[in-house]
Amino acid sequence: MNRDKANELDQLDPLAYARDYFALPTHGIYLCGHSLGAMPANAPEHLASVTRDQWGKNAISAWNNADWINMPQRLGRKMAKILGANAHEVIISDSTSINLFKLIVSALSLRPDRHVILTEKENFPADLYMADGITQLLSKYQVIRCEKTEIANHLNNDVALLMLTHVDYRSSEMHDMAALTAEAHHHGALVLFDLAHSVGAVPLSLNECQVDFAVGSGYKYLNGGPGAPAFLFVAERHLSSTTSPLQGWMGHQQPFAFSNHYEPATDIKKFLCGTPPILSMAALENSIDIVSSIDIHAVKEKTDQLAELMIELMALKCPSMTCISPKAAKERGGHLGFFHQDAYAISRALLDHGVIADFRAPNLIRFGLPALYLRYVDIYDTVATVSKIINTNIYHHPRYHAVMTVT
Numbered sequence: 001m002n003r004d005k006a007n008e009l010d011q012l013d014p015l016a017y018a019r020d021y022f023a024l025p026t027h028g029i030y031l032c033g034h035s036l037g038a039m040p041a042n043a044p045e046h047l048a049s050v051t052r053d054q055w056g057k058n059a060i061s062a063w064n065n066a067d068w069i070n071m072p073q074r075l076g077r078k079m080a081k082i083l084g085a086n087a088h089e090v091i092i093s094d095s096t097s098i099n100l101f102k103l104i105v106s107a108l109s110l111r112p113d114r115h116v117i118l119t120e121k122e123n124f125p126a127d128l129y130m131a132d133g134i135t136q137l138l139s140k141y142q143v144i145r146c147e148k149t150e151i152a153n154h155l156n157n158d159v160a161l162l163m164l165t166h167v168d169y170r171s172s173e174m175h176d177m178a179a180l181t182a183e184a185h186h187h188g189a190l191v192l193f194d195l196a197h198s199v200g201a202v203p204l205s206l207n208e209c210q211v212d213f214a215v216g217s218g219y220k221y222l223n224g225g226p227g228a229p230a231f232l233f234v235a236e237r238h239l240s241s242t243t244s245p246l247q248g249w250m251g252h253q254q255p256f257a258f259s260n261h262y263e264p265a266t267d268i269k270k271f272l273c274g275t276p277p278i279l280s281m282a283a284l285e286n287s288i289d290i291v292s293s294i295d296i297h298a299v300k301e302k303t304d305q306l307a308e309l310m311i312e313l314m315a316l317k318c319p320s321m322t323c324i325s326p327k328a329a330k331e332r333g334g335h336l337g338f339f340h341q342d343a344y345a346i347s348r349a350l351l352d353h354g355v356i357a358d359f360r361a362p363n364l365i366r367f368g369l370p371a372l373y374l375r376y377v378d379i380y381d382t383v384a385t386v387s388k389i390i391n392t393n394i395y396h397h398p399r400y401h402a403v404m405t406v407t
């Protein structure tokens with residue numbers, strides 16, 4: 001493989017056109033789409049029009065005449081297609097963390113005679129914090145954290161909920177959603193998947209897999225913008241028997257009746273809490289429209305090819321970078337993780353040399369490979385830059401060791 005060959009792959013890429021949908025950072029190759037997706041090129045104009053024509057011209061009337069009030073459901077219906085869910089099972093609201101709280105508590109209420117939330121040790125910390133916090137509020141429950149490989153062995157009659165992140169935020173390892181859900185159901189447990197690192201990166205079929213609950217972010221591969229609202233999914237069979245523990249007025253059957261008594265909506269709307277952030281919703285809707293217009297199977301196929309190119313070139317040119325992601329493409333999500341004992345300094349030096357990747361403690365560099373806007377030549381140039389930084393020892397410079405607040 002050489003740079004010309006990488007360019008040739010880009011010429012042949014059936015998804016090459018999608019790069020024009022994005023305004024990419026000007027200071028480097030953008031490999032952080034797994035963390036904060038790139039901005040859709042039309043986002044400024046779209047937001048300007050919502051701001052000017054809806055907020056500016058209509059102010060409060062826009063809740064009705066621009067249908068702001070129904071945005072959480074409207075976007076939820078669009079998201080449902082991406083998730084392999086029914087339109088009425090998905091809604092956009094709050095953050096992934098808040099949605100986790102709502103759905104963990106709801107799930108537990110469906111298994112009152114059980115007391116365990118089973119999860120894995122390496123789950124995303126926010127998910128672990130949230131589950132632990134719930135056990136502090138509801139002292140009957142206990143969180144059991146086990147090794148990834150031991151999940152099936154820990155399923156038994158005590159487990160109310162199996163809570164997993166589908167694609168591992170460090171290694172990119174992807175759980176077998178169908179198999180684990182079937183195993184959990186076999187033991188009478190419910191299943192909640194965090195899809196933060198999956199949605200927009202890999203094909204999803206929540207209903208085919210019989211998943212009970214799911215949450216996920218709008219700002220990673222969905223490119224909905226910093227702090228974009230999140231989504232939640234409740235399988236139809238649980239919709240009538242669950243309610244949100246956060247009895248916000250937007251989840252009320254008739255919020256504008258201003259009743260002193262809480263009467264939850266009967267549909268997925270009951271999982272709303274407070275007033276939706278309309279400008280953020282507008283940015284997210286614009287980006288969901290882009291993502292859902294592109295075949296996710298083609299996206300995953302290109303991601304796999306980008307990943308394989310990076311793994312091959314890295315092994316050749318940067319042998320001190322150890323790939324910790326699964327070798328088999330079908331077991332990976334949309335990013336790769338590489339171990340190096342000086343990962344932090346290397347990631348900082350990369351930033352100075354035109355490669356934007358991120359660092360995860362204690363010694364991992366993550367490279368996000370969003371197929372919508374990344375080229376094969378970007379992979380080639382990235383590995384060449386990593387190789388230069390390692391071989392010239394530039395990363396030993398003290399300026400690359402000062403720790404930044406956000407990594």
Ligand SMILES: Cc1ncc(COP(=O)(O)O)c(C=O)c1O
Pocket residue numbers: 095096097098124126127165169194196197217230
């Ligand atoms: C897997 C996973 N779950 C949950 C979260 C928390 O999301 P939020 O901060 O939007 O609540 C993140 C954030 O990156 C994440 O990666």
